Amino acid sequence: xxxxxIETRTQRLRTTALPHPYRETGLEFxxxxxxxxxxxxxxxxxxSRLIQxxxxxxxxxxxxxxxxxxxxxxxxxVFPDDEQDDPPGNLFVAIRCQQTILRDRxxxxxxxxxxDEYPFEFDLNRAMIRGGVELQPYLVRADDRSEVDGRYAxxxxxxxxxxxxxxxxIDDTDLPDGLLRPHIENFSEMNELPSGDHLHYLDMSDAERxxxxxxxxxxxxxxxxESRGSTGPDARMRDAIYDxxxxxxxxxxxxxxxxxxxxxxxTRYDWQDDVLDLxxxxxxxxxxxxxxxxxxxxxxxDEDQLVTxxxxxxxxxxxxxxxxxxxxxxxxEGLK
Amino acid sequence: MTQLxxxxxxxxxxxxxxxxxxxxxxxVDDLSPYIEPVNATGDLEELRRVLDYVMNNFDxxxxxxxSAAGPNVHQLVDITRRQAGDPGVWxxxxxxxxxxxxxxxxxxxxxxxMREKFLKAGTDIYSNALHRxxxxxxxxxxxxxxxxxxYSLTEDVLANQTLAxxxxxxxxxxxxxxAVACAEVLLEAEASSTVIEQTTLRFRxxxxxVQLEGMxxxxxxxxxxxxxxxVEDDLS
Numbered sequence: 001x002x003x004x005x006i007e008t009r010t011q012r013l014r015t016t017a018l019p020h021p022y023r024e025t026g027l028e029f030x031x032x033x034x035x036x037x038x039x040x041x042x043x044x045x046x047x048s049r050l051i052q053x054x055x056x057x058x059x060x061x062x063x064x065x066x067x068x069x070x071x072x073x074x075x076x077x078v079f080p081d082d083e084q085d086d087p088p089g090n091l092f093v094a095i096r097c098q099q100t101i102l103r104d105r106x107x108x109x110x111x112x113x114x115x116d117e118y119p120f121e122f123d124l125n126r127a128m129i130r131g132g133v134e135l136q137p138y139l140v141r142a143d144d145r146s147e148v149d150g151r152y153a154x155x156x157x158x159x160x161x162x163x164x165x166x167x168x169x170i171d172d173t174d175l176p177d178g179l180l181r182p183h184i185e186n187f188s189e190m191n192e193l194p195s196g197d198h199l200h201y202l203d204m205s206d207a208e209r210x211x212x213x214x215x216x217x218x219x220x221x222x223x224x225x226e227s228r229g230s231t232g233p234d235a236r237m238r239d240a241i242y243d244x245x246x247x248x249x250x251x252x253x254x255x256x257x258x259x260x261x262x263x264x265x266x267t268r269y270d271w272q273d274d275v276l277d278l279x280x281x282x283x284x285x286x287x288x289x290x291x292x293x294x295x296x297x298x299x300x301x302d303e304d305q306l307v308t309x310x311x312x313x314x315x316x317x318x319x320x321x322x323x324x325x326x327x328x329x330x331x332x333e334g335l336k
Numbered sequence: 337m338t339q340l341x342x343x344x345x346x347x348x349x350x351x352x353x354x355x356x357x358x359x360x361x362x363x364v365d366d367l368s369p370y371i372e373p374v375n376a377t378g379d380l381e382e383l384r385r386v387l388d389y390v391m392n393n394f395d396x397x398x399x400x401x402x403s404a405a406g407p408n409v410h411q412l413v414d415i416t417r418r419q420a421g422d423p424g425v426w427x428x429x430x431x432x433x434x435x436x437x438x439x440x441x442x443x444x445x446x447x448x449x450m451r452e453k454f455l456k457a458g459t460d461i462y463s464n465a466l467h468r469x470x471x472x473x474x475x476x477x478x479x480x481x482x483x484x485x486x487y488s489l490t491e492d493v494l495a496n497q498t499l500a501x502x503x504x505x506x507x508x509x510x511x512x513x514x515a516v517a518c519a520e521v522l523l524e525a526e527a528s529s530t531v532i533e534q535t536t537l538r539f540r541x542x543x544x545x546v547q548l549e550g551m552x553x554x555x556x557x558x559x560x561x562x563x564x565x566x567v568e569d570d571l572s
Contacts, residue, residue, distance in 0.1 A: 018545060094549045096510075098459045100417035101471055103511040105549035127416035140550035156555050157546035181345070208448065270448070270456060277459045288507040291544055 020153035020160075021078045024285060027163030028069035029093075029137040034168070035063045048325065049166040062168065065121045068093075068108055068137045070161075072115040078139070078160040080152045088143035089113035089160060093120060098277060099131040111142050124168070133168040136286065162286060180249060182225075186216040200245045202252050208269050210256075212249060236330040243321045250317045251310070254279060258300035258309075265293040282316035337377040340415070342424030343431055344370040348455055351431060356450040358439045364432060371432070374425060378413040380433060386412070387437045397443045402469060402494040405437075407487035409466055410473030417474070423457035426467040430454045438465040462505040469494070472504050475515045493519045498529040502536040508543055513553035521560045525568075534567040535560065 034042040034051045036059040044051055053062070068091060079087045091109040096102060106122040124133065139161040145154040153160060187193040187201070193213055194201050199221065203211045216222055224237045257275045260268040267273055273289075280292035287295065299305040347370025354360035364371070386408045394401045419425065430438050431454055442453045442465060456463030461471045476490040493500050499522055509515040518539065522532055539560055548556070 090550050092550060094547070097421075099421040101421075101459065101461060101475070101510050102417065103549060127418050130418045130421040138547050138550055140547050155546055157548070157551040157559075159545065159547045159550075270452060273460055274458075288543070290507055290540055 018153075018159060020151060020158065022153075022159055023074055023077060023161045025163060026071070026074040026078070026161035027091075027137045027139060028071075029066070029135075029163035029166065030069075031064060031066040031135070031166050033063075033065040035065075037061055038063065048322065049164055051166065051168045054169050054172050060126050062124045062126070063121065064124065064135070064168075065119070068118045068120065068163070070113055070115050070118065070139065074139075074161055075113070075115050078153070080148075080150060085114075086112050087114055088141065089139050090142045091118060091137070091139050093122070094134075094136045094138055095122075095124070096134045096136075097129045097131065100129055102128060108137075113139060126170070129168075129170055131169075131171050133170060134165050134281075135168070136165040137163040165281075180212055180246065182212045182214045182245075184214045184216045184222055187213070188217050199241075200248070202249050204252070204256060207256075208271075210253065210271060212245075214245075240327055240330045243327075246321050247317055250275075250279075250320070251313050254283070254296075254313050254316075255300065258296040261293050261297040263297075265290050265297065267293070278320070279316050282319045283312055338380040340374050340376045340378050340380075340413070340419075340425055341371050341428045341432070342374050342422055343367065343427040344372065344424060346370055347431075348427075351451070351455060353447050355435075356447060356454065357444050358435075362431065362435075367432060371428060374419065374422065376415045376419045376425070378415065380412070383408060383412040384434070387434060391437065391440050396440055399497040400495060401441050402497070402500070403491045405441075406469040406473045406494045407477070407485075407490050409469045410477065410487070410490075411485065413466075413470060420467075420470060420474070421458075423464075423467075426457040426464045426470075427455055429466050430464060434466065441465055461509060462501060468504070472500060475504070475509060475512050476519060478516075489516065489519060489523075492523050496523070496532075498532050499523070499527075502532050506536060506540055508540060508548055511548045513551075514548055514556050517553050517557040518560055521557060521564060525564055527564070530571065531564070531567055534571070535564045538563045538567065 030046075031044060031049070031051065034044060034053075036042060036053070036056065038061075040056075040059070042051060042053060042056070042062075051064075053059075070091065075084055075087050079089075088111065089109075090107065090111070091113045092105045092107045095104045095106060106120065108118050108120045138159060141153045141156060141158040141160060144156050145152065148154070182200070185193060187195060187198055192205075193203075193215075197218075198215050199218060200215065201213045203213060214222060214225060221241065224234050225241055253271075253275050257267060257272040260272055262268075267276065276289045276293055276296075280287055280289045284292045284295050296309075299309040347367050350362060350366060350370075352360060355362055387405060390401055390404045394404065413429070415425070435454070438453050442450065444450050452463050453465040457467040461475075462468050472494060473487060473490045476487075476493055478486045478489065480486040493503070499519065503509050503515060503518050503522075508518070518536065522535060525531070527535065542559065542563065546559075551559070
């Protein structure tokens with residue numbers, strides 16, 4: 001049994017979650033250029049697949065250019081022999097923006113997708129997007145093949161391959177209301193908060209409204225955490241400390257959400273919807289909220305899956321917080 | 337036209353249970369430290385007139401209020417998706433401008449449920465009382481041959497609470513072609529609540545195999561028609 005097959009239960013890898021050949025990272029998706037209003041080039045962080053526009057406010061349109069590489073090996077894997085000369089596929093970039101309720105696409109190649117490197121270029125209208133925009137490539141089946149028996153995909157729109165996601169950060173991420181918005185209290189003065197040297201505490205006693213407390217007894221740390229700038233040592237230190245806090249708090253919130261999901265995939269509290277909004281596709285690659293909810297419920301109730309689930313939660317939280325980036329920034333600040 | 341404003345998160349502490357029940361008023365002065373202007377306008381005077389008319393002509397808590405009010409909310413709060421993605425805008429409209437409409441439309445059942453109608457929004461379409469009307473309109477309106485907005489599908493969807501709930505409480509509704517195709521197929525079939533529930537559920541399940549953005553509206557429509565046919569056969 002391959003590693004991919006072992007992971008079937010969590011649907012972490014759709015290769016085995018789908019009833020036909022599929023490659024989750026089969027498409028090499030590269031963004032090469034991003035230009036604002038046709039004349040302002042933006043730096044691209046290829047290593048983290050990130051285009052950060054948060055410091056740039058005066059623009060109306062972003063033009064994104066790049067390539068999608070479709071290999072011969074992929075075509076041979078996802079299409080049957082008799083279709084490989086003229087593979088019936090649609091290749092596109094899915095464009096998703098959670099804050100503006102947007103699911104759209106930019107078609108790159110239609111009807112037939114033989115092995116090649118396909119260039120793409122499309123515009124994003126700023127009036128349609130907010131927060132973060134996720135870009136992800138997909139190859140799907142273009143023709144119906146339901147009359148033919150076999151192991152290959154048959155339905156129009158069936159997923160055949162995807163690739164790594166790129167993110168355009170348009171605005172500083174607005175956390176869902178209240179989530180991880182800390183309250184600062186001196187733990188030594190409040191019996192209901194843990195004593196000792198705790199830096200933070202997630203109070204879940206009111207399950208409807210989890211509250212994150214930071215320990216005001218550590219005034220030097222709190223001063224840094226309350227700093228407002230975006231550059232300089234305090235800002236770098238603040239971001240790294242928040243990562244430390246988030247690494248502890250998000251897993252608690254995700255696990256509590258998982259245990260509260262009912263058999264219809266519904267959560268118990270509003271904040272749990274926000275947790276799913278933030279983490280659904282990171283926990284279960286590309287899954288929508290409903291699918292992720294059902295998978296979470298299943299995994300948290302299966303003791304054989306708990307270790308794998310915890311690894312996936314850790315992976316998802318690190319994807320979100322990107323601790324290496326914050327630590328490198330901090331290290332570079334220290335070297336100045 | 338009136339400049340729109342947003343209610344900051346820190347002002348939420350003033351939204352008491354008594355306010356949610358309608359037993360306490362909040363003035364603009366009470367909330368002024370938490371209100372700030374946004375770069376957008378809306379015809380709130382006309383919207384006030386329309387919502388007053390709706391409240392005078394429909395019974396309290398009548399779901400048909402949605403159908404009468406929804407397209408007006410969308411047309412008179414004529415903002416971009418970027419602007420509509422700011423929850424604070426909707427919190428201002430429900431708490432400061434139109435709290436009477438929220439309470440007229442939604443009965444107080446629990447504090448949590450009512451707090452959602454005033455203070456939810458963001459990525460959850462089926463939440464804040466005005467936000468949900470705006471987004472359902474945004475995802476269902478069409479343009480007619482004269483370049484005017486056609487809200488006929490919006491009105492039909494909002495007149496059927498089960499349909500609105502089962503489509504717009506699901507993730508696929510964020511894909512406008514899917515929302516439109518699903519609504520049109522189920523409305524044309526005059527589907528019962530059970531059929532609506534089963535069809536949208538099976539459609540959602542099917543989406544674990546197919547990628548919605550990779551399909552045309554016609555292909556999505558065919559898929560939903562096939563699912564509807566299966567559901568009707570199974571229930572007959």
